[in-house]
Amino acid sequence: MTHASVIRRVLVVLALGPFLASCERTNGWQEEVRLDDGQVIVLARQVSYEKAGGEWGRDSAWRPSGEQLAFINPLTGKQVTWAEPYRIASVVDVIDGTVWIIARQQACRPEDRGKPLWRAFALSATGWSPVGPDEAPTVSKPNLALDSANYSKTAHWQFVSIPQKQALDEASRVDARMKRIQWRSELDCPL
Numbered sequence: 264m265t266h267a268s269v270i271r272r273v274l275v276v277l278a279l280g281p282f283l284a285s286c287e288r289t290n291g292w293q294e295e296v297r298l299d300d301g302q303v304i305v306l307a308r309q310v311s312y313e314k315a316g317g318e319w320g321r322d323s324a325w326r327p328s329g330e331q332l333a334f335i336n337p338l339t340g341k342q343v344t345w346a347e348p349y350r351i352a353s354v355v356d357v358i359d360g361t362v363w364i365i366a367r368q369q370a371c372r373p374e375d376r377g378k379p380l381w382r383a384f385a386l387s388a389t390g391w392s393p394v395g396p397d398e399a400p401t402v403s404k405p406n407l408a409l410d411s412a413n414y415s416k417t418a419h420w421q422f423v424s425i426p427q428k429q430a431l432d433e434a435s436r437v438d439a440r441m442k443r444i445q446w447r448s449e450l451d452c453p454l
Contacts, residue, residue, distance in 0.1 A: 292420035307333040325414035353405035362386040371452035396446035
């Protein structure tokens with residue numbers, strides 16, 4: 264390999280660097296959440312997004328590729344974190360002495376085919392465990408911001424109070440089926 268060809272390759276890699284780096288983005292904000300018992304906690308939310316569809320800059324969008332939550336466990340006073348790829352949390356609550364997160368699938372990958380879009384996670388002494396729909400709490404309405412999967416909206420969020428979230432949710436154009444948690448529905452990942 265000649266010196267000139269090495270330089271050309273290095274220049275190509277340097278030129279592509281910004282494009283390669285821009286394939287993923289992350290938005291983070293704090294959000295107030297009212298629990299079922301009326302208590303208010305503050306979550307730190309961080310949603311990762313990946314480039315989806317279209318050519319660079321044309322007909323492309325940012326699709327959520329995962330989320331991480333951090334908050335103080337209202338039962339123990341200790342910080343806990345939760346993270347899942349391709350899921351966005353819709354509910355954080357304490358029900359019957361257990362901390363729960365209910366999250367929806369954002370992309371149906373081949374390994375997700377036929378599985379429910381909604382999944383519950385229960386916090387135990389050993390960490391978070393996924394729970395089947397029959398064992399999940401009977402929660403039907405999200406208490407987290409509906410548009411948290413929308414990159415362009417969350418890019419400007421820093422702190423979302425409960426009144427702000429109510430206004431955002433009322434103006435949200437998210438699919439009506441995502442405004443209610445449906446454990447068994449036509450929303451499951453297609454086979």
